[in-house]
Structures are given as structure tokens and as C-alpha cells.
Amino acid sequence: MFIGHWAPALVAATHPKAPRLGTLFLAGQLVDWAFFAFVLTGTEHMRISPGTSVMNPMDLYHMPYTHSLLGSGVWAAGFATLIWLITKNRTGAVIGGVVVLSHWFLDLLVHVHDLTLWGSPPKLGFGLWNHPAIEMPLELGLTFGALFWFIMKTRSVGSMGRMAPAVLALLLLTIQIINWFGPPPEQPDASAAMVVFGTYGLMTLAAWWVSRARVLSQ
Numbered sequence: 001m002f003i004g005h006w007a008p009a010l011v012a013a014t015h016p017k018a019p020r021l022g023t024l025f026l027a028g029q030l031v032d033w034a035f036f037a038f039v040l041t042g043t044e045h046m047r048i049s050p051g052t053s054v055m056n057p058m059d060l061y062h063m064p065y066t067h068s069l070l071g072s073g074v075w076a077a078g079f080a081t082l083i084w085l086i087t088k089n090r091t092g093a094v095i096g097g098v099v100v101l102s103h104w105f106l107d108l109l110v111h112v113h114d115l116t117l118w119g120s121p122p123k124l125g126f127g128l129w130n131h132p133a134i135e136m137p138l139e140l141g142l143t144f145g146a147l148f149w150f151i152m153k154t155r156s157v158g159s160m161g162r163m164a165p166a167v168l169a170l171l172l173l174t175i176q177i178i179n180w181f182g183p184p185p186e187q188p189d190a191s192a193a194m195v196v197f198g199t200y201g202l203m204t205l206a207a208w209w210v211s212r213a214r215v216l217s218q
Contacts, residue, residue: 002176003139003143004142005029006028006029007028008102009146010143010147010150012098014150015091016216017089021210021211022205022207024099025203026204027079027096027097028100031067032200033200035067036196037193045062046060047059048184050184053127055132055135056129060111063114064120067107067115069104069118071119072101079096080097083097106142107125108126110127110129110135111125111129112129113125143172144169147172150214151165154214155214157214157215164209165214168206171206175199175203
């Protein structure tokens, strides 16, 4: 799951007390931000191993702090606490935490057996990365269905508001196509992590821009 992780953010952003869309885009991929940072520091581990699954050559063999259900819950609680400390908005804090936690459950659909409940076996994953004919339309359907919901629940602020969702859709589709059909990284090194951070940062910035160009309908 890649752009599908932003589907909960798009839906959650339509709640009147939700954090802004940029914050929710950060929440949707927070555990992956942390995972790639932990790979760089040697805290968690992965390797490139073609054949690990049909769609993804990454062997994610050690990621207890980010991709266990317990670890994801800790990140979700921390993110919710940060939102509450900054905004004093309890509902918004809960929404932000739920979006963080949604990452694990969406990954459960597509990952092969590399997720855990608390960092130790059993290893979990329904393995839709081995079934592209199911995974690809599912990911696109989740993401663009959520974007359509967001558009229906918001209205434009100025001329940019009408264009903003189309730009976001184009960016989402472009990076997903690159993810599916572009060359995989040769090594899980700093350059690969910088590409990930740059992509996530770009999408978070795009979501922040969209949230300024559109507001909830009355």
C-alpha cells in the first residue's frame, strides 16, 4: 500500500474538527517516515530481495517499532498527544491518531508475512502484493474514492480551489505509477531513503496547499 495510506486522511479531513489535510497526510505515512529513518540508523532493517512478492522486492524482515500493531499504536498515541498539546482539540487529536493507526491495517491487506502484533512472531499479512489484479484497483479505488468524497464535502476558496484537487490527483497517480513500474532501489541506503522522504514531503506540502484552497461546505 502506497498512496492508499492517504485515503483515510482525505476522508478524515471532512470532519469539522479534524486537523488540516497536510497534517493528516503526515499522519497517514508517519510510521513509514519513522521506518526509513530507523533503517538509516540501523534500528530496523530491510533488504532488496526480488521475489519477496510479485509487486514489491523489499524484504521487510525487522520492523518491530513501526510496523507492529503495538508500535503503530504508540506512534498514533504520540501523534494524537502532540496535536492535543498544540491545539487542545481532543476530537482532532483522536482523528489524527486514528489516521496514523490506519497505516497498519491497510498494510495488513497487502504485505506478505512481515507485520507483527507486538514485534515478535507470528508474522502477519494477507499478501495482496502477490495479486496485482486485486491490489492495483483496490489501491486506486480507495484513494480516488476518498478524494472524490473530499471534493464533495468541500468547496473552493478562489480559483485555485477548483484546480487543487486535480493537481493532487495527478501527483497521486504519478507517484503510484512510478512506484509500481519504476526501477526498484538497488540498496536500502541513504539515497533511497531521501527519495522516500522527498516524495512524502512533496505530497504533504501538496495536501497543505489543497487545504488552503478548499474549505468544508456549510
